[in-house]
Amino acid sequence: QTIYLADYTPYGFIIDDVALHFDLDPRKTRVKSRISFRPTPDASDKTFFLHGENLSLVSAMIDGTPVSPEVTPQGLTCDVPDAPFVWEAEVEIDPMGNTALEGLYMSNGMYCTQCEAEGFRKITYYPDRPDVMAVFTVTINGPHPVLLSNGNPVSSGNDTAEWRDPWPKPAYLFALVAGDLVAHPGSFTTKSGRKVDLNLYVRPGDEGKCAFGMQALKDSMKWDEDVYGREYDLDLFNIVAVDDFNMGAMENKGLNIFNSSAVLASPETSTDMNFERIEAIIAHEYFHNWTGNRITCRDWFQLCLKEGLTVYRDSQFTSDMRSAAVKRIGDVIDLRARQFPEDQGPLAHPVRPESFQEINNFYTATVYEKGAEVIGMLKLLVGDAAYSKALDLYFDRHDGQACTIEDWLQVFEDTTGRDLGQFKRWYSQAGTPQLSVTESWDHGTLTLHFKQHTPASAATADPQPYVLPIAVGLIGQDGDEVHETTVLEMTQAEQSFVFDDLGTRPVASVLRGFSAPVVLTQDLSDADRAHLLAHDTDPFNRWEQGRMLAYGSLLAMIREGKAPNKDWLAGIRAVIGDETLDPAYRALMLGLPSQSDLARALSEAGDTPDPDIIYAATEATRAAMADAFADLLPTLYRRHTVDAPFEPNAKQAGKRALSNAALSLLTRNDDGVLAQEQYDAADNMTQQLSALANLVRAGRGNKAVEAFEAQWKADRLVMDKWFGLQVMEADPEDAHEVVETLTKHPDFNWKNPNRFRAVLGAFAAHHAGFHHASGAGYRLLADWLIQLDPVNPQTTARMCSAFQTWKRYDADRQDMIKAELDRILSQPGLSRDTTEMLTRIRGA
Ligand code: ARG
């Protein structure tokens, strides 16, 4: 059944108050609800419908009189008075049997919840839609030392606790946690003097992994006050770490619940990348308190209203805490790796979709990351001051409301007087715009001619031109900037912009900072690109020109067997040896486009990618880099190896990133001698894991793999890395066998999403291994998706996207994939989640 945005109607009732009472039991939890309803004045639809799934209804009453509602698998309806009334119900649920990890479930003996988007209906009968907001009082009974819910504690006693959340909220923000947990406490005083108690609740044994997350939370609270003027609004803020969780984390009001991988950190067990990600996710969930909770979404089509904005805010936070240039480059790499394939394949959908079958399938890179890009463009177009004013108005005007993208754009129109009608296409059209630019030069005048074109997709048959902010600067022949960044505003399908009074012909640095999420084609010579790589003042574009040269070099090798481009190698060499540049930035310069990015580039150009050839070209290019930089690498490695005690800050992390990037090239020349040395000496996970990866890649990892397992057997998060690394570093020929062996390991608990993703997710991302010509990779993943679907549809459906690029490949591979898609689709009782994903991927 398909749900359409166009069919939205307001709910027929207003809820004044919700009281919930839980008697916890692993197999028979009783939930009593007492909800005050009153009819919405002049509502068009007066049907009293409550969502409910997998509930056994024990009793129901209206104003104290028992009633017999009409119950279906989706919910219930009942005759109700045309006046305020009180609904009371008791249901029984089975948290232990809830392997889908949605609603109330158990993880390692603890109770926890995940309600977004539509999980609350698995807890009790309720209008489970985000535009129904109410204040909740929650009582929890159960033999557990810690009993938590949203808001502030009212009372607690032996095996009982009462909570009240004074802020009206939709049911998707409800949370409950119960178990044997320990608190890592902290506190924060807001700018107006409210003292907030903070706690990070973890399982006994994880106490030593809390300090970093706590500090990240305090930094986030301060940052949101300083930058957005947003203060926290309760006396208490709790975070709980859970081992079994379908996603990263969840912003439940006053009680954020996190995948333990997204919050627990220590130098011995977490890499620098883990630390950065954890800091960003803690910030993300905290920032939702205003952008998501105080102002929420009217319906799930508006998901990007809270997610795009909150991703944008957390990226600003990371830019401020760490390096803005490095963060921007990382975000663009990620956008191209995850959002571009989605936007250019059968799963393409607008940032605000207009229909869905299962909303969980729309927590996508398009909604999140492209949604954030759209906000970045809006800010660039209106300017920083107008952006701040618009945001102030947004918070002021819509506090306590469930809003739409129209509301969001309206505050920008009202503060700036701009008409955002055309800009709104970024929310309503799917597809990645292709932008091309050519130049003409005439006596001191440079004209840039732009053309934009967005390919049609299943979601958008006839895309219209976008408003594109194109940041441009000009670099002179001597390397000086002759025109600083200016933002061109392109609105037509074709448009030219003129720069005059230029002495000699400069090189145009176009799309600085990746100012719009497009695929840019620019007719620059390799010499011009090398010039920008050496001299561009925009750090993003400087990196980007190196990357474009790398693409050129790799594609020429793939297509014509050419040797690596010498000018590219020389340009990179100059940058990585420049000690005035940030080491983290130089480490990025040593990266190559991923093999799936190369496959995308080939298929964008109309070629059929061959995974084996792409793999071989990547390997040959890495070898050429190791060769070309051989004299430089030992110095780079030594100079940037950190001897000081480990700190997870950007400065140390950048140095480690560069020394480890050097190590991975050095290992090609020394058979892993240095990697083994680093492995033996490592006292932190960043060094240990990077050494291990190099040893495995060099075929010298057996001893270290064993030692690592013996050392970390008891640590689930570290063992996830151990599983994942062996897949990622496997030779393409053996990758599927490595996966088969690992899935037989006694610690391969496939029902745990982190472990499943560590192995099968890593395999789906192993381009040449997954696309093995025999089809063994496709078969293996399909087998596991079939096994997981009845247990956990959400995680299964998410991983189906591994197949979304199938039309890029040759006819044999397409046939094999099609057969696997059909085999999965033919499973009896396949979930709605997986069915929707595979049907869209499979196409007509
Ligand atoms: N709102 C959460 C976040 O972005 C994610 C919830 C994901 N929910 C889902 N059903 N996939 O922070």
Ligand code: ZN
């Ligand atoms: Zn979010």
